[in-house]
Amino acid sequence: MDVFAIRPASLHPAERVAEYRARGWWTDETINDLLQRQVEQQPDRLAIVDPPDKPDLLGTAANRWTWAELDSAVDRVAAALLRQGIRPGDLVGVQLPNSTELAVSYLALLRVGAVMSPLPVQYREYEIEMLARLTEFTAFITAGRIGDRDSAASVVTALASVPSVRRLFAFGGNLPNDVASLDVSAADSLDRADVARHLECFQANPNDCVTVCWTSGTESTPKAVPRSHYDWLAISWATIDGPELTSDDVILNPFPMVNMASIAGTLLPWLRLGATYVLHHPFTLPTFLRQIAEERVTYTLAPPAVLTMLLQSERLLAQADLTSLRAIASGSAPLAPWMVRGWQEDHGISVVNLFGSNEGICLLSAPADFADPEIRAQYFPRYGSAGERWAGRTSEQISLRLTDLVTGEDITEPGRPGELRIKGPMVFAGYLKGTTETSPFDEQGYLCTGDVFEIAGERGQYLHHVGRSKDLIIRGGMNIAPTEIESLLESHPDVAEAAVIGFPDAVLGQRMCAFVAPRTGCVLDADSLLEHLRGLNIASFKLPERFAFVRVLPRNPLGKIVKSPLRDMLDADDPSPAPHGI
Template sequence: MEFDAVLIAPRRAESIARGWWPDRTINDLLDDYATSHPNKVALTAVQAESGVQQPFTSRQLAVLADRAAVGLARLGVGRGDVVACQLPNGWQFVVTYLACSRIGAVMNPLMHIFRQRELSFMLRHSEARVLIVPQRFRGFDYPSMVDGLRADLPQLEHVIVAGGPGPDSFEARLSDPAWERESDAHEILITCRPGPDDVTQLMYTSGTTGEPKGVMHTANTCLSNIAAYASRLRLGSADVVLMGSPMAHQTGFMYGLMMPFYLQASAVTLDVWNAATAAALMREHGVTFSMASTPFLTDLAREVAQSGMPVPSLRTFLCAGAPIPGPLVEQASRTLGAKIISAWGMTENGAVTLTLPDDDDERACTTDGTPLPGVEVKVTDASGATLPAGSEGYLWLRSCSNFGGYLKRPQLNATDGDGWFDTGDMARIDATGYLRITGRSKDVIIRGGENIPVVEIESLLYRHPAVAMAAIVAYPDDRLGERACAVVALKSGQALELPALVDFLKGCGVAVQYIPERLEIRDALPTTPSGKVQKFRLRQMLAEARPASEA
């Protein structure tokens, strides 16, 4: 695979000179950790359903990384090859990334909710040579799904199953044989290591094109963000991080997987979010920091309040993905005894803005924070002219952690010659430099921190035999922030109800979280003279109308 990360080289000299890029990789961090604190528990992987906890010291993880790396090399994986991973949070996910980094392979984390439609596109676009999946997770049979896709994925040479039987299990291929003791292991592990500007992570995000875009990151872009983030939050080696957000999202990957190695801290990962389990883990392991979307904070605060069992070690909870309601900040601060931090970021950049630990609580519910070191933001009008403080406009950012570009789609990189990246969001910046996201110019709905690819789902709705015209818009939800509503005009004589629509989209292989949870039938949809649906009018209609059909 040739990675067209064209946004890296032009900013290298300045990023190094200004101390933003550390010129180190996860390999350096892991080796340092294993040398300085070989017996410290670096990771405790928790399976929510079984309650099993698996602790690993930094030294054990270093050995497993070497072992799995040589195992991948035995499968023909080398520098620049893509290894896709559709695993839940757990030690296999962590070891896979560390192993890929040992031999210069690129890890492509895939959300466990993805089904045939999303998976086939991403695997084909990334030219993944290896896919690692669980045998079963949350009752779903992943190997069977992949078996149905392989005929259309000739470049996919190996499917490895974590917890599966036979010679293609994760255990048989990667984690059990002592590959690191083989005679050629040292040469493989030393000669194939990537540099800090090589692409190390490929993560797909949905955008205005309706198809996922492959975001390319290097060690330098990731670690420059992690360093600024950890400094802002005053995190160090004594901290214990609980990560219940999926590591296939940038939240879990950068701050639950990578950051603990940067800090030489301890991480506790949870594969399925459960507030009671999370609270118990916080008490058991002395968790000091966690990060997740707003619904997670709502659940945790409610659990602690109802159980009467505090989480005294928790110092900071960072929320991103949706605005935090003021009453929630007040309740969570009081109930958890922790500082609630508001943040905003993107897959392309990691965290961009954070409130400060010393800020008043009001900042967390009225702003999305102020830029991290190495980050600049500006708001412009449609012509590109910078607007004064307090004005709403188009949000641009210039960051040391800006991605390397979109794989095979440099024309979509949305970064000008001066390094300013068009976020696709609307925002305002107050006189003190605090940002507030006010809307999105790109057509994406965020449901509980998960982006719904609106254009792609709309295109599927038009395939339904009863649908003449369709649009998907957001409607507010107290817990998830937003949910998706399908507004549909039907063909003459046709009828459609929500359960039938859900079944249709499931039959198209759409992830459940992407399927609209409300259906509104209209005689016609409001449009511009050119025929474009006026979604702002649909949102107004939804606000004024009772749901016709809701899941």
Template structure:
């Protein structure tokens, strides 16, 4: 199935960005090449997160487990084209199930572990899930049971671990009756459907083919220059294209061990750095700063020396931290900017030698109006376009919205009705909503702002409109709106502005209890409440959310 134009299909194959290799075929080749090499390692706190002792699997053991899960899924009637939603923590079973779903030609749809019944219900309305796989219990609490009723009756329910509700088929302890049946796979078929936070409340579904994933990882892997057998520590949930492309796919290309971690626990993370032979990891900027502050620890010092590179992203990092790691450990910090839809900027030493610049700037590689021979980290190109006039931005200092094109770009948004390309331009570019500014030297670009109103809390994106809609049902409120306020640790947090009916009051504990009852993911809960007499409006009577954010920023400046 070809979801892309004939021209794009031919071009990306001619450039070597696309080919015939699928992810299951890449995994099978690695298992055949290095069967006895360590391939997958659970976090030492696995029993606290899920259950059971941590597992350490070789590639041969992984191969056998993936085949077992593939046969079990096939026995449940799951096959090519079936959409399989998963909500799984970073445990070895998650990786094995991902690979098994792909091996049988089904389509993976990883969902954030933080999402609760409200979000899962919304996702199931956008895309018709054929099956759902999750854990019975997570961190000692019922997990599957809370989400069970959010799924349509037509969804096949499969699970792992103890505590699964009645009617859910347990697959981690099942024995297949026969080996998995071979399935013909196509690199142009959809590998996974990822989920954005969207700008209108309900997340959008982003399909990615095997070739999309291959190209999204190829450039980053080359820029990181990780040798064969490199061990990778993955402290992010494997639910979006960034983590899957930047960590999982790099692991598949290096064929070392994937050391699992998440939910993030700094003590466990440090233990893994010290005890495992880690060559690469990716962390949030706040953790990068923490590692710098802990660098004098005699047990941690050798671990930091072993790191060949450290990746970061999702929030503005401290330039001095980049300089520190390069000067102290000769370990380059690589800055990433990406999106599910297909953006990928990578500031490597090769393209941005100055470590301080690398924290803020990305190479202009891929700008079709600068050097058409260059490509972004994932092999793509872009244009910078004035969002008001539509004019191309080409001069130093210019600011424009990034319009994307390339082999890692999604074919369109996914839904029950099919692939939706209505957000694309007539000539096939995707307006990303991200504003970038060309540097004064003209060779670099810097992320400026989001033209859409997403709140980013610790790397998790929150759609304000979604929260507005939910919180408008709070008792006694006349109108509500949320906006972001700055936080030194999380980047941004959510503030709720409420206009109350006469004689009614509201406090933050009431708001959080309401969010809990609504089944809303905790990272979305407001952590600050402001009561106003009226919400600011634009001349067209629309909510002026920028005015609310400006008020918060002013309050923060006054209190600094």
């Protein structure tokens, strides 16, 4: 099964579980076991550090906790959830910035056996209500406020008409009457007793669904990606082995803990290794650099645009103390070879090239495999290529195919583009029904990624990313489905039709332009369309930076809109940004 009719307790079929357990790729281990191991082995060691600007963001104190203090806070929240009726299998939406409250929410829900669905803090009422209805959230956790937004009050409004939602929770003060208060103070004896009593009856199965993340793809409805302990823990080995992380590392996470990059890239390595976890939110470069210096950070993640900008700014680098930093992971957009070489040769910092997805794509170009930084920037390992060995245990677990985009036949020769298809213990089991009816797997059980690669290298040992097979827009690391924005624009009474495309941007990776055709006799302008979109309470990163007005949209002989002529019309020298905030 690869599209689930209901929220499942166990995700992967029995034959897959038996195969991967026999190979040693999956074990009895759960994510909560990782936490418990660190609490037992090093209770007094520093575990997690809040962002320094958290008091301004959430109105709660910034914490620096040992593993024992973290575990106590987890029991505190788990006990509160249990008393309010949260039970194993309940799907709980969570909208919090990177903070100890978010980390504790993850771990407390895991301890209870509930399923967490993390949402970006940019999401507003429109997205929250839509996702809650799609998967029937049982409860929701947020904060009284996030920045200048009354988050708890917004969630009450968004979820008032969603019948599945039974409980609302929030951290912080000044909460609406129907929102239960949570806090991350130390657990008392009653909290500990309530959790212990629950765990006497509940034992997690590593095949249990533990998270439901979201991927926009190019469809108007986001797709729900359920994952289990099995596949999360399998993919975490790649993000440990590639940058060669150890328990001595200090990991700084500036990426929102809502998807693969942050969860597999930082959260799970931290728990498995017992390293120190430093959180950052919202992204501000001065704070980011200050945390690296003050916390003696050894490893972090950063978008390519930030790494490029830093390398080009002698003033910023002269003021920054990066002497503790030995490696940075980057991805989501192609890495410039000169940039990767510059960090390595001028600063002694290795840039690790990552290519991943919520569904389980996991390609990683590590310094151990790619000593030449320019090769590392451009290519990924072609796992399974004859005569090649790659660092990291997941290289022996991943099976890859490239298939012709027209015929579907396997590609084995260099220079011919094909869709990447992948199989292994890190790949998810399938989408939740209601968010898509389309299977993401081919007849051989490989995940069809939608990403186009070519075989490269003198021995055919590399993969080179060519692009997406669809029109997904990735703006500042956030996926935007053009179809969704098009349908929202077409809900304006004066709009006949709309087509949305992305165009390159040096900082965000891509920006968005909406081509709009008005109804006969109507006149449109950018301000009125922006006001219409804002009135729908959508996330601000989905607002187009440009609008172009046309009489009709170009179509092929079958009547389908074709976007290539629209791309040709874009004038990249005049981005005409729409004024909107984050």
